[in-house]
Amino acid sequence: MSTVTSQKPHDRLAQALSNEMAAVSALIRERMASEHAPRIPEVTAHLVEAGGKRLRPMLTLAAAKLCGYTGPYHIHLATTVEFIHTATLLHDDVVDESSQRRGRPTANLLWDNQSSVLVGDYLFARSFQLMTEPGSMPVMRILSNAAATIAEGEVLQLTAAQNLATTEQVYLQVVRGKTAALFSAATEVGGVIADAPEDHVRALFDYGDALGIAFQIVDDLLDYQGDTSATGKNIGDDFRERKLTLPVIKAIALADDEERAFWVRTIEKGKQTEGDLEHALTLLNKHGTLKATQADALAWAEKAKSALAPLPAHEIKDMLIDIADYVVSRLT
């Protein structure tokens, strides 16, 4: 960490951007409303009140500020990014048949899958309305491309699930799609709306891309070694849902015949019995793949930090560097 303080990097950034974040909150509330369909604000309020760190919109605001933007439209873009994120959460919970999100029951459980699908569609449409308002063609291209890449990544994840042939390369493609595409679009549009020079915009994109990948790898790793009380997730959810994440992909690549048979039974065929999660953890530790995955996450965080090199010295730049450290600090 480059500054000595007891505050978390995320909170420091939120403080530096507190006026802008308040404007984003107000715009979220305004635009998630619906005159005709009261079910919509019910569902969205449930998600919005549950909070979440709002890391993605904060990245847009930070990038715009770092590039000296003085106009009003970073608020719209940050809100767009949060709406795309919220829409994908609603649809993800339907796809994954999840029952918990941010420590609360999911919308598909409280209402029904129908409401989650349709309110997600509404937020997608609202995000597209919002992104047109600054009137910037490059911004619209970046954000609509990101939305397509996210959906593509989710579909790829669906078809890769339970497939033991999934490589680290496919995993990276899925992660770039489902997670990093929105991080990199969030930072890139902050630079673009500020009319930053091309190499600064590129640096912001690269930072968001690497940060998003580090973020997702950490998330996948915490599913095997996290502290439930801190993460709000249960250990082994991905294993039970037969998702092929990096620690398992690495362990399968190193498996002998007997181990391979174990992965075929538990992940490919989904025939899991008591003690299987513990055995899976034993295999991950035996081959050191939790450690290797952690090293990958740290390397992506370093990549994120060094991507910012072309940008001038700035208080916000230091905070973005700290955010990259913070994202992987959840591991240690």
Next chain:
Amino acid sequence: MSTVTSQKPHDRLAQALSNEMAAVSALIRERMASEHAPRIPEVTAHLVEAGGKRLRPMLTLAAAKLCGYTGPYHIHLATTVEFIHTATLLHDDVVDESSQRRGRPTANLLWDNQSSVLVGDYLFARSFQLMTEPGSMPVMRILSNAAATIAEGEVLQLTAAQNLATTEQVYLQVVRGKTAALFSAATEVGGVIADAPEDHVRALFDYGDALGIAFQIVDDLLDYQGDTSATGKNIGDDFRERKLTLPVIKAIALADDEERAFWVRTIEKGKQTEGDLEHALTLLNKHGTLKATQADALAWAEKAKSALAPLPAHEIKDMLIDIADYVVSRLT
């Protein structure tokens, strides 16, 4: 019908726009592809091959041609409209738990709900990429507003379902959202991209709005009195799914106590037994609500036709008038 020919109005319009429709088909094929996720073109090809009349993109092409447009972008806008339509079909089938669409098994049945949700999202995102390409702010506003209105209408339909207090006004709001919003956006953007004068654009919007309403009322009516072999729908699907459509709303408004108890049991409580559909049809006929609904559909078709008055004489204008007649001709 204003011309004497054995061809259906829809086919005549398709013939007049055959080059443009071929370009739309090519663009649909190009943009529904995905480099990374082969599941996407599988699902979309299933829908696209099933055909459908492509009435909505044809309306965009017709409006642009009628307003003298000579540029290339009506093709992008027509494709956008078709992608939005296809995405909503995919999500509707998940929401309605449908098993048949255009006489074939639905995507949610052939693959799974997950694929339908995510491929729908992909098509939404693709449609937003497409709508940015002409670089017209008004066009983007119209189409992104339409997408939000559609989702709003679908959510409103969800909460109005099974609610006997649903009025004709709420029904019209649902129909304007879920169906007419895309029809009116389709015709409006055709005029806007052609830089047509404001009153012509307004006329095209009004035509699309009234046509869409007529179209949906006819659809709802055919669910009670259609010829299964011609419509590909089963009589009584809406009754079994407890949807409050216009003939039933009108019959409930005229119901005596005993009849009201019947609607409470079958629609509100969903306790249906053999003979209930037949009894429902008896009540609709007794109160003349099928005839009254048909009169409403015809009135909306007339409204669509007279909306076109401000537009100059043109072969395409005559065809659009015939289309309005054709939409309600399915009833007679």
